[in-house]
Amino acid sequence: xxxxxxxxxxxxxxxxxxxxxxxAAVEAASGAKVTVLTKADSSSESATRxxxxxxxxxxxxxxxxxxxxxxxxxxxxxxxxxxxxxxLVHEGPDRVRHLIEWGLQFDTVNGELVFGxxxxxxxxxxxxxxxxxxxEMIQRTLVERAxxxxxxxxxxxxxxxxxxxxxxxxxxxxxxxxxTGEVSLILARATVLATGGLGxxxxxxxxxxxxxxxxxxxAYRAGAAMADLEFxxxxxxxxxxxGAPTFLISEAVRGExxxxxxxxxxxxxxxxxxxxxxxxxxxxxxxxxxxxxxxxSHHVFLDVTHLDAAFIRERFPTIFKTCExxxxxxxxxxxxxxxxxxxxxxxxxxDPWGRTSIPGLYACGEVACTGIHGANRLASNSLLEGLVxxxxxxxxxxxxxxxxxxxxxxxxxxxxxxxxxxxxxxxxREVMWDCVGISRDAERxxxxxxxxxxxxxxxxxxxxxxxxxELQNMLTVARLxxxxxxxxxxxxxxHHRTDFPDHDERWRRHIIFxxxxxxxxxxxxx
Ligand code: SIN
Numbered sequence: 298x299x300x301x302x303x304x305x306x307x308x309x310x311x312x313x314x315x316x317x318x319x320x321a322a323v324e325a326a327s328g329a330k331v332t333v334l335t336k337a338d339s340s341s342e343s344a345t346r347x348x349x350x351x352x353x354x355x356x357x358x359x360x361x362x363x364x365x366x367x368x369x370x371x372x373x374x375x376x377x378x379x380x381x382x383x384x385l386v387h388e389g390p391d392r393v394r395h396l397i398e399w400g401l402q403f404d405t406v407n408g409e410l411v412f413g414x415x416x417x418x419x420x421x422x423x424x425x426x427x428x429x430x431x432x433e434m435i436q437r438t439l440v441e442r443a444x445x446x447x448x449x450x451x452x453x454x455x456x457x458x459x460x461x462x463x464x465x466x467x468x469x470x471x472x473x474x475x476x477t478g479e480v481s482l483i484l485a486r487a488t489v490l491a492t493g494g495l496g497x498x499x500x501x502x503x504x505x506x507x508x509x510x511x512x513x514x515x516a517y518r519a520g521a522a523m524a525d526l527e528f529x530x531x532x533x534x535x536x537x538x539x540g541a542p543t544f545l546i547s548e549a550v551r552g553e554x555x556x557x558x559x560x561x562x563x564x565x566x567x568x569x570x571x572x573x574x575x576x577x578x579x580x581x582x583x584x585x586x587x588x589x590x591x592x593x594s595h596h597v598f599l600d601v602t603h604l605d606a607a608f609i610r611e612r613f614p615t616i617f618k619t620c621e622x623x624x625x626x627x628x629x630x631x632x633x634x635x636x637x638x639x640x641x642x643x644x645x646x647x648d649p650w651g652r653t654s655i656p657g658l659y660a661c662g663e664v665a666c667t668g669i670h671g672a673n674r675l676a677s678n679s680l681l682e683g684l685v686x687x688x689x690x691x692x693x694x695x696x697x698x699x700x701x702x703x704x705x706x707x708x709x710x711x712x713x714x715x716x717x718x719x720x721x722x723x724x725x726r727e728v729m730w731d732c733v734g735i736s737r738d739a740e741r742x743x744x745x746x747x748x749x750x751x752x753x754x755x756x757x758x759x760x761x762x763x764x765x766x767e768l769q770n771m772l773t774v775a776r777l778x779x780x781x782x783x784x785x786x787x788x789x790x791x792h793h794r795t796d797f798p799d800h801d802e803r804w805r806r807h808i809i810f811x812x813x814x815x816x817x818x819x820x821x822x823x
Contacts, residue, residue, distance in 0.1 A: 298709045298711070301480050302481060303479070304482045304484060305482070305483045306485075307331065308331065309325045309331045309332070309487050310483050311332070311334070311488075312512065313335065313492040314333050315436070315493050315662060316432075316435055316436070316662065317661040317664075317682070317683035318489065318491030318492075318687065319440065320684050321489050321690050322443055322449050323691075326446045327448075329448065329486075330450075331448055331450070332485070333443065333450070333452065334455040334483075335451070335507075336454065336456045336475065336511070338453055340440055341433075341436050342505060343436060343505070343507065344493045344496075345432045345436045345680065346436045347433075348435070349425075349429040349430070349615065350415050350423055351423040352424045353389075353415075353681055354393045354422070355422065357412050357420070357422065359421075362389075364419065364420070365389075366379075370382060370671070372577060372671070372674065373670055373790065374671055374800075375672065375789065375800070376525070377668055377670070378649075378667065380649060381668045381669045384649045384669075384689070385682060389684070389685055393681070396438060396439075400438055402426060404426060413552050415548040415551075415575075415677055416552075416575045417577045417578075417676065418675065418676065428614045428615070429549065429614065430614070455473070455475070457492075457511065458710065458711070458766055461706055465655070467488045467657035468702050469488055470482075473761050478761075486699055487698060487699075489659045489687075490512040490515065490516060490658065490665070491512070491660070491661050491687065492513075494640060495508060495510030495774055495778075498726065498771055498775050499637070499726055499729050499734065500727055500730035501636075501637040501638065503544075503638070504638070504639070509770055510770055510773075510774035510775075511770045512644075512664035513644055513770075513773075514770035514771075514773040515770070516655075516660065517777065520655060520811065521653045521658065522645075522811045523666070523810045523811070524646045524821055525666050525668075525672070525808070526778045527643065528642035528672050529641055529778065529791055530640040530791045531579070531637060532545060532578060532637055533578055533581040534546040535634060535636065536620065538623050538625070543637050544619055545637075546632060546634055548676050549612075550616065551574040551575060552575065553612060554603075556599075557598070557599060560592050560594040560597065565588050565597075578673070578791075579735075582636040583793060585636055586636065586735055598632060599631060601627055601628065601631075602629060606629075609627065609628050620632055640663065641663060642672065642790070645665050647667050650689050650693035651665065651686055659694060661686040661687045662686065666821065667686055668821045669682055672790020672792065674791075712761065713762045714758070715760070716756075721756055722771065724748070725752055725771055729779075732745035733782055736793045736795050737792070738794060739783060739794075745779045746783070753772045756769050777810055785804060806818060807819075
């Protein structure tokens with residue numbers, strides 16, 4: 298066991314510095330001292346930063362929270378929690394107005410907000426900033442806001458090793474500094490998990506390197522209830538080019554009229570769904586995979602060459618420039634694309650105030666499972682989720698903040714055992730992509746579980762080396778996803794079983810893990 302170098306006290310510990318964590322921090326700072334941790338080397342690195350499409354909110358004259366509610370419920374395919382969705386669509390517009398007050402400039406025409414369209418939205422509802430740089434603009438606004446508040450301390454390069462528990466209550470976390478290796482115990486009166494998603498469990502993902510499911514693993518190991526983990530959303534259109542990183546090509550591009558074509562140049566989506574290119578993401582992703590098999594190819598094309606070139610350059614500057622840097626002028630050439638892991642609908646179960654099943658522990662953003670996404674997230678609801686539920690978690694915390702713990706809990710710290718994690722992580726990503734990906738079946742899921750078990754054994758005992766601990770987190774979460782996917786013998790939303798291709802009403806329920814056991818129930822909470 299290792300020495301903990303220091304013990305630090307704060308009121309609210311926020312783990313994660315994307316839209317949800319920073320929203321929670323900014324609100325909590327109105328009445329408490331807040332410490333925000335990010336494992337990245339920069340406080341602006343998070344999945345939020347890479348969001349392109351925008352924020353869905355019922356702010357246009359043609360829209361209403363009721364219409365937004367209906368679209369969210371339809372996308373969620375029978376598993377949304379209606380109370381949580383009501384909170385999202387009704388509180389969302391005010392949260393977006395706050396961002397505007399804090400200086401965020403959403404795109405306008407003649408002084409009026411303009412709204413983009415994305416899949417499964419019945420109307421134009423998605424606000425965007427600097428065209429397709431919405432996430433970056435939001436991240437910048439929130440980081441500036443947080444930096445301007447004396448009550449907030451932002452700490453970079455901090456990897457969370459474990460949550461600290463005292464008599465069943467979360468009282469902070471044990472954290473290792475990624476550069477110095479020093480371990481601290483941060484004692485907090487409330488702890489917020491806002492660590493984002495888990496796309497990096499898959500070979501191909503739109504997520505940044507930090508998205509390794511850490512928060513889900515920490516919460517699970519602490520005994521929190523976890524749900525809906527089988528529902529992973531694959532984004533249909535990520536750039537697929539040798540030598541280029543997997544780069545998201547926003548659904549908003551299809552919202553503006555882009556077409557999907559197979560390698561023979563044929564438009565194929567009308568054969569698969571009446572909404573064609575704007576069908577739900579899972580439908581489009583599976584259609585692309587079917588075309589790839591049918592045409593024996595590795596990519597299909599996203600085509601905007603029929604649209605006005607000046608408009609495309611202005612509306613999608615990041616996508617235009619990124620593709621150009623890899624030799625593709627999207628206004629003249631179709632873009633090779635392929636589906637990629639994008640978003641986890643499941644996570645740490647919370648009520649609509651961000652409370653988890655562990656007293657003192659809250660969760661918000663992608664790591665949480667409030668039930669707003671059900672089995673499939675409506676596009677651009679996730680930034681809104683971060684704003685709304687980050688803020689609500691902080692409001693709940695300020696109401697409920699207990700006195701500081703009188704005594705320090707005993708927390709031991711594992712040795713800093715390091716290993717070459719790359720081969721194991723690569724194998725994990727391969728098996729998740731091949732066996733727990735866009736389409737699944739019992740045989741491949743079993744195979745995945747066997748492989749993941751062997752990898753877990755190879756990854757060994759807990760370590761306070763960040764790379765090793767991160768791999769162990771990935772393995773923990775990968776096994777939960779594969780187990781849930783095997784249990785759910787039906788297809789629904791983002792979960793597609795080739796051996797159970799239909800909905801089964803008996804499965805209009807949630808799989809909830811707590812420790813080694815699981816239960817299946819109608820509601821997430823209660
Ligand atoms: C996109 O721009 O296509 C991503 C938006 C989202 O995932 O909500």
